Amino acid sequence: MAKRSRETVVPRAESALDEFKYEVANELGLLEKIKSQGWGEMTTREAGRVGGQMVRRLIQAAEESLADENKADRS
Numbered sequence: 001m002a003k004r005s006r007e008t009v010v011p012r013a014e015s016a017l018d019e020f021k022y023e024v025a026n027e028l029g030l031l032e033k034i035k036s037q038g039w040g041e042m043t044t045r046e047a048g049r050v051g052g053q054m055v056r057r058l059i060q061a062a063e064e065s066l067a068d069e070n071k072a073d074r075s
Contacts, residue, residue, distance in 0.1 A: 017054075024053045 008014045025031045028049055034042065042050075 020054060020057075021050060024057070025050050028053065 008017070022031065022034070025034055028046075030042070030046055030050065033046075039047070
């Protein structure tokens with residue numbers, strides 16, 4: 001399996017993103033497989049489910065943050 005290089009835009013966020021990734025995997029019922037086999041043995045579909053859920057939640061958090069900023073600006 002080819003390794004991909006991944007550069008974190010905000011290096012301080014890397015540990016938080018890793019923790020988030022495991023949290024999402026746990027909620028999807030994939031954590032035990034990851035613990036026993038590692039991320040390298042995940043199917044593309046399984047890895048995509050984890051990544052997709054992470055993206056959805058990050059977008060939701062960003063939208064909520066922007067809505068809160070707009071609400072504060074109007075006050």
